[in-house]
Amino acid sequence: MSIGGSGMPGVGRREVLGAAGAAVCGVALSGCGGNAKPNVAGIKGKVIAKTADVPVGGGALIAKWKIVITQPTAGVYKAFSAACPHKGCSVGKPKDGKMTCPCHGSQFSAETGQCLKGPADAPLTAYQVKVEGDGLILV
Secondary structure: OEOOOOOOEOOOHHHHHHHHHHHHHHHHHHOOOOOOOOOOHHHOOOEEEEHHHOOOOOEEEEHHHOEEEEEEEOOEEEEEEOEOOOOOOEOOOOEOOEEEOOOOOOEEEOOOOOEEEOOOOOOOOEEOEEEEOOEEEEO
16 A cells, blocks of 8 residues: 555655655765866876966866866966865856855865865865966966
8 A cells, every 4th residue: 555645655755755855966966076186197288278268367167177277467377176175066267366166155266276265175276387378288
């Protein structure tokens, strides 16, 4: 005999809805996990962005490699892992000197990668970048 019309013996509507809700939450949160640090070994020495793509006071997100490049002041370029150390979500492009993780609100300095606001409690991984011509190369 089914309880609550679920079609499953001994299982009520609340149990079915609770299980469905847990499954949906699990899928939604799975986007936050995964590879917290990108593998950059294969792109070192290669042009990963053009200087024109990284505005002064802003930056560019290179989603393919989960890297964010910033230009906090004219001619100074910084590169960081875009993976938030909290759960691995990609931070957004810099705005007002900060990069914000859309998943849980952590904020990071666009100049240093340091964590400014949690729940993350570690900085973004920094990478060395150099300018060659109009290209930005990961060192």
